[in-house]
Structures are given as structure tokens and as C-alpha cells.
Amino acid sequence: MMLNLASRAYDRRWRIDPIVRSLLDTDFYKLLMLQMIWKHHADVPVTFSLINRSTDVRLAEIIERRELEAQLDHVRSLALTNQERIWLAGNTFYGTEGIFQPDFLAWLKTLRLPEYELRILDGQYELRFSGPWSQVMLWEIYAVTIVNTLRNRAGLARLSELELDVLYSRAKTRLWEKLDRLAEAGVTGIADFSTRRRGDFLFQEWAVLAAQDRLGAAFNGTSNVSLAQKHGIEAIGTNAHELPMVLTALADTDEEMRSAQYRVLDQWQQMYQGRLLVFLPDTYGSTQFLEEAPDWVADWTGLRVDSKDPFEAGEEAIRWWQARGRDPREKLVLFSDALDLDDILALDRAFRGRCRLGFGWGTLFANDFRGCHPRHRDDLNPLSLVCKITEVRGRPAVKLSDNIAKPTGPETEITRYRRLFGDAGAAFRPIVA
Amino acid sequence: MMLNLASRAYDRRWRIDPIVRSLLDTDFYKLLMLQMIWKHHADVPVTFSLINRSTDVRLAEIIERRELEAQLDHVRSLALTNQERIWLAGNTFYGTEGIFQPDFLAWLKTLRLPEYELRILDGQYELRFSGPWSQVMLWEIYAVTIVNTLRNRAGLARLSELELDVLYSRAKTRLWEKLDRLAEAGVTGIADFSTRRRGDFLFQEWAVLAAQDRLGAAFNGTSNVSLAQKHGIEAIGTNAHELPMVLTALADTDEEMRSAQYRVLDQWQQMYQGRLLVFLPDTYGSTQFLEEAPDWVADWTGLRVDSKDPFEAGEEAIRWWQARGRDPREKLVLFSDALDLDDILALDRAFRGRCRLGFGWGTLFANDFRGCHPRHRDDLNPLSLVCKITEVRGRPAVKLSDNIAKPTGPETEITRYRRLFGDAGAAFRPIVA
Numbered sequence: 065m066m067l068n069l070a071s072r073a074y075d076r077r078w079r080i081d082p083i084v085r086s087l088l089d090t091d092f093y094k095l096l097m098l099q100m101i102w103k104h105h106a107d108v109p110v111t112f113s114l115i116n117r118s119t120d121v122r123l124a125e126i127i128e129r130r131e132l133e134a135q136l137d138h139v140r141s142l143a144l145t146n147q148e149r150i151w152l153a154g155n156t157f158y159g160t161e162g163i164f165q166p167d168f169l170a171w172l173k174t175l176r177l178p179e180y181e182l183r184i185l186d187g188q189y190e191l192r193f194s195g196p197w198s199q200v201m202l203w204e205i206y207a208v209t210i211v212n213t214l215r216n217r218a219g220l221a222r223l224s225e226l227e228l229d230v231l232y233s234r235a236k237t238r239l240w241e242k243l244d245r246l247a248e249a250g251v252t253g254i255a256d257f258s259t260r261r262r263g264d265f266l267f268q269e270w271a272v273l274a275a276q277d278r279l280g281a282a283f284n285g286t287s288n289v290s291l292a293q294k295h296g297i298e299a300i301g302t303n304a305h306e307l308p309m310v311l312t313a314l315a316d317t318d319e320e321m322r323s324a325q326y327r328v329l330d331q332w333q334q335m336y337q338g339r340l341l342v343f344l345p346d347t348y349g350s351t352q353f354l355e356e357a358p359d360w361v362a363d364w365t366g367l368r369v370d371s372k373d374p375f376e377a378g379e380e381a382i383r384w385w386q387a388r389g390r391d392p393r394e395k396l397v398l399f400s401d402a403l404d405l406d407d408i409l410a411l412d413r414a415f416r417g418r419c420r421l422g423f424g425w426g427t428l429f430a431n432d433f434r435g436c437h438p439r440h441r442d443d444l445n446p447l448s449l450v451c452k453i454t455e456v457r458g459r460p461a462v463k464l465s466d467n468i469a470k471p472t473g474p475e476t477e478i479t480r481y482r483r484l485f486g487d488a489g490a491a492f493r494p495i496v497a
Numbered sequence: 498m499m500l501n502l503a504s505r506a507y508d509r510r511w512r513i514d515p516i517v518r519s520l521l522d523t524d525f526y527k528l529l530m531l532q533m534i535w536k537h538h539a540d541v542p543v544t545f546s547l548i549n550r551s552t553d554v555r556l557a558e559i560i561e562r563r564e565l566e567a568q569l570d571h572v573r574s575l576a577l578t579n580q581e582r583i584w585l586a587g588n589t590f591y592g593t594e595g596i597f598q599p600d601f602l603a604w605l606k607t608l609r610l611p612e613y614e615l616r617i618l619d620g621q622y623e624l625r626f627s628g629p630w631s632q633v634m635l636w637e638i639y640a641v642t643i644v645n646t647l648r649n650r651a652g653l654a655r656l657s658e659l660e661l662d663v664l665y666s667r668a669k670t671r672l673w674e675k676l677d678r679l680a681e682a683g684v685t686g687i688a689d690f691s692t693r694r695r696g697d698f699l700f701q702e703w704a705v706l707a708a709q710d711r712l713g714a715a716f717n718g719t720s721n722v723s724l725a726q727k728h729g730i731e732a733i734g735t736n737a738h739e740l741p742m743v744l745t746a747l748a749d750t751d752e753e754m755r756s757a758q759y760r761v762l763d764q765w766q767q768m769y770q771g772r773l774l775v776f777l778p779d780t781y782g783s784t785q786f787l788e789e790a791p792d793w794v795a796d797w798t799g800l801r802v803d804s805k806d807p808f809e810a811g812e813e814a815i816r817w818w819q820a821r822g823r824d825p826r827e828k829l830v831l832f833s834d835a836l837d838l839d840d841i842l843a844l845d846r847a848f849r850g851r852c853r854l855g856f857g858w859g860t861l862f863a864n865d866f867r868g869c870h871p872r873h874r875d876d877l878n879p880l881s882l883v884c885k886i887t888e889v890r891g892r893p894a895v896k897l898s899d900n901i902a903k904p905t906g907p908e909t910e911i912t913r914y915r916r917l918f919g920d921a922g923a924a925f926r927p928i929v930a
Contacts, residue, residue, distance in 0.1 A: 066501065066503055066504050066507070067501070068499065068500070068501030068504065070499055071499050071501065074499070224710070226706055226707060226710050227710070229669065229703075230669060230670070230673045230707070232666070233665070233666040233667075233669035233670045233673070234666075234670045234673070236662065236663060236666035237663070237666045237667045237670040240663045240666070240667070240871070270662075273659055274659060274663070277657065277659050277660070278871075438673070438711075
């Protein structure tokens with residue numbers, strides 16, 4: 065067989081194998097949020113910080129600093145391409161054309177990601193991104209994805225070619241068995257939410273194509289914008305904690321702080337309609353959120369469950385819609401926290417027919433290599449790695465969530481927020497990934 | 498990425514994807530037998546015939562005649578290469594150099610396979626190879642391999658690229674689990690005997706490399722000469738039924754017929770020594786073979802168990818060596834009929850320490866796709882396909898075996914042979930593959 069000498073010589077020139085190759089290799093909700101931030105809060109100074117909750121995994125001893133810098137620098141060299149801008153402008157998202165405004169896309173085309181700050185402390189990387197909210201917020205997904213993938217690559221580098229083949233064969237076999245089980249149980253509303261926690265881009269791509277093939281219309285789409293574009297799949301996602309976290313941190317009075325979580329939604333519904341109206345109630349506790357919510361919130365399409373026990377959260381949502389005089393069967397409950405096959409099957413059994421169901425499947429969709437290692441090492445098991453807003457205009461940003469084990473922010477601020485929002489419905493849940 | 502336009506244009510020219518690409522893509526024992534046949538029986542006119550025992554699989558409706566002819570014709574275009582001849586001459590087999598004589602290799606270099614006869618009868622291919630024994634005998638493995646592979650390709654052609662990936666992932670995962678189990682149980686003496694029944698060449702290659710990686714020294718080698726050459730692995734195998742079948746058919750008296758099975762071994766030990774002295778007693782029933790055997794047969798290294806219940810066969814062999822005053826712990830029992838993981842584990846438990854053990858693992862080593870099909874079809878399940886000597890100098894060739902379900906030859910001849918050899922120790926066993 066003749067080699068392509070030109071290709072070989074060209075390939076040898078690559079200094080790195082880039083992990084993030086497009087600004088669209090991110091979650092769709094980041095773009096939706098970015099448009100709103102760009103419109104209303106473009107210049108608010110914020111800081112995102114990487115937090116490794118799996119503290120026993122000493123990332124700075126696994127990942128070389130030079131490698132990490134090279135990958136982050138590569139992201140800074142990326143810009144939206146013409147093809148990507150035209151696709152964002154012309155594609156239909158959630159059944160609606162023209163979701164992204166031309167002036168937003170024109171601005172996005174000019175966006176380059178700002179500098180990062182990188183330090184090593186106690187075996188961990190301290191990685192921070194500071195700047196105007198609209199300019200730094202995309203860093204979140206790229207940073208988590210890069211660190212996760214570099215850590216996986218370090219584990220993969222210990223395997224022979226044959227062992228890698230066994231590893232991927234096992235992981236693919238396992239995912240296919242999961243899809244088989246979901247298809248046989250008739251579960252619908254499955255979506256890929258794995259981007260930042262995927263094994264790597266190509267395995268996420270495989271997982272998405274496998275899900276589309278095996279589940280058909282029961283697979284709703286992917287949160288990954290690049291994959292949605294490349295394969296003509298629905299892009300999925302709405303909004304996340306950073307919106308209420310920033311607006312609450314910016315508030316000057318207790319009253320403003322308590323109402324910021326609804327002000328976010330009001331701004332959202334001025335920009336988006338229909339199926340994009342899905343709220344995330346758990347930033348400061350879902351129970352207080354629902355109790356205090358203005359009635360128009362109950363008109364929204366549905367809610368996303370993230371940090372609460374999902375069975376309790378589903379029951380609470382159904383009771384709340386009923387109490388507000390809405391029919392829960394027309395409402396969407398989107399489960400999204402650390403789901404695996406058995407959770408999805410059990411939630412489907414518990415709620416099918418009582419509300420509309422969605423399952424945002426992440427780590428254990430496209431990064432379930434547990435027990436797949438041919439030499440039984442655990443260095444490919446998922447990490448619990450996040451990149452969160454930690455500062456807003458010099459003030460600390462806080463998230464309480466429904467899980468007592470999962471708040472972010474300085475201890476004194478967490479106490480202050482807990483006093484303000486209460487802790488109704490909060491409970492301890494172990495963190496999976 | 499730039500394409501290699503020259504390679505692409507060249508690739509497009511291939512009319513077929515050849516299944517057999519080298520005369521060494523055969524079982525090692527065929528070459529050992531061929532050297533003896535070339536020396537003593539080169540010109541005996543024989544006929545080999547393909548027999549599909551899986552009569553419910555109508556091969557002529559699955560495989561296109563043109564495809565089959567193209568593959569068979571391709572084999573006729575093959576000749577031993579210089580590199581192959583030099584390797585056969587210089588390599589050490591079973592610890593011995595120069596097993597193949599220079600004049601044999603010089604003759605082998607000139608060998609081209611003769612014509613075949615192909616007809617379709619009742620949905621099956623009638624495929625026959627007639628000519629001097631030394632010229633046609635290699636057809637056996639190529640013919641079975643080609644028909645098996647074409648039948649598999651027909652099944653694979655129904656699958657999407659993703660489904661193929663799932664299929665192979667599952668098959669690889671399964672084989673690796675089997676290897677894991679064998680390694681954990683400390684089983685030794687495993688060898689690949691899958692050539693003619695492999696999924697295809699590349700999967701056999703994967704299986705051999707995986708076994709070598711996972712089992713280390715517990716993997717003895719492969720029967721496939723091409724793979725042994727390519728990867729520097731031991732080539733494994735000694736002799737098969739065709740030798741006693743031909744010599745018995747050539748015999749003119751009952752006495753000569755009964756002794757032919759030992760005359761074969763006498764010719765063998767004039768040519769080969771040491772670890773190559775492994776006999777196959779079951780052509781006309783193992784029990785009569787052992788009872789009537791000259792004492793020097795008990796000096797041989799061991800025996801191969803093929804058609805008898807392997808536990809009974811092992812016990813019988815041990816009793817026989819003891820009765821002949823030999824220590825069974827120094828003797829090899831090589832199991833080789835339709836083995837799978839559980840058989841190997843059970844046989845190892847039953848015989849370890851009582852004799853030396855070998856396991857010639859075939860179909861279910863490199864062709865276990867049962868239940869791996871993503872759409873649950875069974876068109877990749879193994880066939881029971883053989884290519885046997887059917888005629889010798891105008892006389893029918895007969896094999897009785899220890900399995901009443903497995904004789905080959907015309908009914909009247911089988912009756913005659915049964916009268917001559919008896920049926921001591923024969924039993925019914927279902928045919929797996």
C-alpha cells in the first residue's frame with residue numbers, strides 16, 4: 065500500500081492533538097445564555113474557577129502543565145467560522161427559526177477568548193477566567209472538557225493498542241446494551257448532555273450516533289452544538305445556574321436577592337419562547353423557588369431537575385403545577401443529574417403518563433469506562449470536575465442547590481444565602497460525577 | 498485532510514477483496530502432511546468434497562456463484578513467495594530446525610492449485626477438487642475458509658457501519674472475557690485452531706494477538722501459518738484424518754485396512770520426531786485404535802481428541818498409557834473438538850496434573866458472534882462446514898469417528914467399515930460446528 069507522503073509529513077507537524085477544535089464544541093445552553101448575557105449584562109465582571117471535587121485525584125501530577133497550556137492556548141486561537149455563523153443563523157432550533165439575532169452572531173464572530181490564570185496548588189490546578197461575563201463565560205465547557213480529556217489521555221497512554229481496542233469495545237458494548245434496554249422499555253426523551261464529561265470528542269460522537277440509531281425518535285438530540293451541526297441532530301439545552309448566581313450576587317438588598325431568580329426568567333422569556341421555556345429551580349433550593357414563584361412561571365413548558373433526589377423533585381413539581389391549576393401531563397420534567405440506565409428506567413416507570421419526560425444523560429452516557437480497563441485500573445473512572453462562577457463584580461458568587469454536599473462559594477456567604485433562602489427540601493446526596 | 502489520490506484510484510481497481518491471500522493462510526498440519534504425501538503418495542488420485550452439515554443454511558442462495566468463483570480463482574493464482582519459502586526453510590518449528598526438506602520446498606514453490614468443479618444442487622454448492630493428492634490437498638482449508646467467509650460477508654453486508662462496530666465490539670469484549678477467565682484459572686496449552694472457521698482473517702488475527710497478550714506463555718501458538726510468520730508466533734498442528742482415510746481406502750485386504758492407521762504413523766515417525774509425534778486415533782474409532790496399536794505408538798508424545806466425549810477420551814487415553822506401562826503425566830492430550838470456554842475450564846479441572854494438556858480452540862475462539870448481532874439475526878452463527886476426502890483411486894473414502902452422527906462416506910461403505918473396525922466406544926454427540 066502506498067503512503068500519502070504529503071499527509072504524513074503534514075501530520076508530523078502538529079504539536080498537539082487539539083481537544084476543542086471549534087467554539088461550537090460546547091453546550092447549546094451556553095449560546096442561548098450568552099445571547100441574553102450579551103444583550104443585558106455583557107460587561108459585568110465575573111470570574112469562573114475550575115473546581116475538582118474528586119480531590120483524591122491529584123490532577124497536577126497527572127496532566128503536564130505544558131500540555132494543559134497548549135490546549136487552552138489552542139482554544140484562544142479559535143473563532144466562529146463563517147460556516148458556523150451561517151448555520152446558527154439559518155438552522156431551526158426547538159422548532160423556531162432565527163433564534164440567534166444577526167447582531168449577536170456578528171458580535172460572536174469577533175469573540176476571542178480572553179487570558180486564563182493557571183497555578184498549581186497542592187497537586188491541583190487552579191484555573192481561573194476573569195473578565196466581562198460575555199467574554200469569559202464560554203471558557204467553562206472548554207476548560208472542563210480539556211482537563212477531563214487530558215486526564216483520560218494520561219490513563220489511555222498506559223495501554224497498548226490492543227488494550228485500547230478492548231477498552232473501547234467494552235465501553236461500546238456496554239453503551240449499546242444500555243440503549244437496547246431503553247429501547248425495549250420504550251423510554252423517550254433521551255438527550256446527550258455529556259460534552260464536558262465525555263471520554264473524548266470521538267467517543268461522544270460515537271455515543272450520539274449509536275443513540276440516534278438505536279433509539280430513533282426517542283433520542284431527542286445532543287447538547288453539543290458541533291455534533292448537532294455535523295450530523296443534523298437537534299441541539300438541546302436551555303439555561304443553567306450561572307444566570308441566577310450572577311444576578312443574585314449583583315443584587316443589593318435581600319428582597320432583590322430573593323427575586324433575582326425570577327428576574328432571570330423574565331429576561332429569558334423576553335428573548336425565548338415555547339419549548340425553550342424550561343427553568344432550573346435549584347440554585348438556592350427548589351422548594352423555596354417554587355413556593356415564591358410568580359404565577360407566570362407555571363405557564364412555562366417545564367423544569368429541569370438537577371441536584372435534588374429526582375423522584376422527590378418530580379413529585380414536588382407535579383404537586384406544584386396542580387396547586388397552580390396547571391395540568392402536569394402537559395409539562396416537561398427534565399432529569400439531568402448523574403443519570404445512568406437504572407435511574408432512567410426507574411424514573412420513567414414512576415412518571416410516565418403523569419408528566420412529559422426528558423432525560424439529559426451525561427457522564428454515564430459517553431464516559432462510562434468503569435470496569436472496562438483491561439488491567440483493572442481505575443484511572444479512567446469519571447471525575448467530579450466543574451467550572452463555576454466564583455466572583456461577580458468583586459462579590460463572591462454562591463450556589464446552594466438541593467444537595468447539602470454541593471454548595472459553591474465561601475462558607476460565610478453560604479451561611480448568609482442559607483439564612484436568606486432557607487433550606488426547605490435540601491438533603492444530602494453523594495456526588496457521583 | 499488530503500487524500501492519497503494514487504491509492505484511491507488503485508484501490509478502485511480491485512475486483513474482489515481476496516479472502517485467502519497466501520498459500521500459507523492454511524493450517525500448519527496441512528504442510529506437514531503435504532511433505533509426507535509428496536514423499537510417499539504424491540500421485541494417488543483423490544477427490545475432496547465440500548460438505549455443509551448445516552443443511553438448513555442454503556448456501557447457494559446466500560453466496561453468489563460469481564463471488565465464489567472469483568475467490569477460488571484467486572487462490573489458483575497464488576504461489577509460495579520467496580520470502581515464505583525462506584521462512585519455512587529457516588524457521589524453527591516445535592523446537593526443530595529444517596523440518597521442511599529443501600527439495601520439498603522447491604517443489605512447493607512450483608505448486609499451483611488445480612481446477613475445481615462447482616455445481617449447485619438443492620440450494621447447496623457441490624464443490625469438488627480432484628487430482629493427485631499432493632496437488633489438491635491444500636484446497637481443503639482454502640475452500641472451507643472461503644465459503645465460510647463469503648457466508649459471513651453476506652450477513653455483514655446487511656449491517657450499517659455503526660452496527661458493524663457494535664458487532665465487533667461485542668465479539669471482542671466476549672473473547673477478552675473468555676481470555677480473562679482462562680488466565681485467572683491458570684489454564685495453559687491454549688492454541689488457535691480456528692483458520693477454516695474464523696469470522697474472517699482479520700478477526701482471527703485480532704483473536705490471536707489478544708490471546709498472546711492476555712495469556713502470555715499459556716498461549717501455545719496458532720495453526721495458521723501466515724499468522725505464525727507475520728507475528729513470530731509458534732505454528733501448531735500435526736496431522737489429520739485424511740492420512741488414514743487414504744491409506745485405508747488404498748488397502749486391498751481387511752488386514753491391510755485395519756493396519757493402515759498404524760502404517761500412517763510409521764511413515765510419520767520416519768519423517769518427524771519429538772513433539773510432532775501426536776496421533777489422532779478416532780478416524781475409525783478411538784477404542785479399537787488404542788487396543789490394536791503397536792506398542793511403539795505409546796512412545797509418542799500424545800494424542801489428539803476430536804470426536805469423542807472429551808472427558809471419556811481423556812480417561813481412556815490415561816488408562817491406555819497406564820496399561821502400556823507409560824506415565825500419563827508425561828503425555829499430551831490435545832482436545833480439539835468444538836471447544837468453548839466452559840469446556841476448556843472443565844477439562845482443565847478434570848485432567849490438570851494427570852497428563853499434559855493442550856486445547857485447540859477453533860470456531861468459538863475466532864468466530865463467536867452468537868448474540869452479537871445488533872438486530873438479533875442469527876446469520877452470523879457458525880456453520881458446520883467441512884471439506885473431506887471422498888474418493889481415493891476410484892474407491893469411496895470413509896471416516897467413522899467416535900461420533901455416530903459424524904461419519905462420512907457412502908452408507909454401504911460405512912456399514913462395511915463398521916463391520917471391520919467395530920463400534921466400541923462410539924456414541925452420539927450433537928454437531929456444534
